[in-house]
């Protein structure tokens with residue numbers, strides 16, 4: 481960006497802050513309670529507009545349009561805590577533009593929380609699950625919240641490495657399509673490594689019910705796994721599989737959560753066994769800088785699976801893991817964990833799992849750091 485442009489941006493911000501300052505001191509006399517709406521009108525409406533769509537005057541002078549808070553698709557995704565962090569620390573605190581000023585000196589935490597509650601009222605449609613219910617994704621257990629994201633997941637043990645490229649796209653308030661392309665590398669008996677594309681899968685997920693008051697969200701999903709891998713080379717399962725599951729997320733405390741997933745897969749080729757599984761995740765988010773910085777989320781997964789044959793044993797694994805938000809905007813996150821078999825350990829190796837997820841709705845992968 482050229483210098484003239486930078487100065488213009490800084491100038492526009494300064495002018496608006498200067499215009500705003502007297503309005504703020506008038507609107508918030510010391511000691512008097514002020515509603516979220518009044519605070520918003522005094523501190524935010526100059527740029528964001530009284531209707532939340534972004535003020536026309538600000539937009540014409542600004543090189544960057546403020547977001548439209550009436551657009552539920554945008555405005556329901558972020559939990560309150562993220563917006564409070566932006567209003568408190570200013571845009572750069574969360575990888576946004578510095579045209580969004582910091583209100584740390586002007587408004588108390590409580591006032592910022594009230595303003596954010598007012599901003600919430602701009603989205604007038606019901607049916608959009610709130611960002612608070614968008615719980616951190618575990619390494620194996622699927623989550624209930626619909627997402628727009630691209631991810632790379634790697635599972636490795638001594639004899640095989642699988643890299644899954646995942647593309648998920650949200651449709652409207654409740655639905656999500658997910659496509660997974662796995663690349664598998666396996667070591668054969670002679671010690672040579674061979675690689676290839678594994679079984680592609682396509683999944684549709686739909687939120688059945690959600691409630692912020694209860695802290696709960698439940699989704700149902702159906703998945704089709706196509707036998708695109710080459711079984712002669714030890715890659716892929718060798719049959720079409722239809723899978724279905726229920727995913728449930730529950731906030732236990734503001735930062736502690738439980739997620740459950742139960743389901744099963746039916747193999748089209750009857751030589752292959754059907755399978756049922758149950759998975760649970762317990763996790764807790766630790767957020768640096770008094771709730772405004774990077775989030776560290778330790779989680780523990782318990783993974784149970786059983787082939788639906790008369791004499792099959794149930795397999796249980798434990799998977800301790802850590803998720804970390806990498807970008808300031810928190811739209812790029814990573815996680816690492818170790819999957820440890822608890823029973824029947826002879827043929828089941830310990831695995832290392834890693835993922836990197838980019839929430840592409842929140843901006844380019846290289847922006848917001």
Ligand code: HEC
Nearest residue numbers: 493496523524527545546547563566567576577579580595
């Ligand atoms: C000087 C103009 C200006 C003022 C005043 C202002 N904002 Fe902003 N705000 C912006 C701009 C511009 C953006 C877009 C930044 C970007 O996309 O990088 C923004 C973005 C935001 C976002 C980011 C949402 C997201 O996740 O994308 C929030 C939340 C927000 N503002 C809240 C507020 C609140 C609350 C107030 C009042 C207390 C306020 N703003 C006052 C200009 C302003």
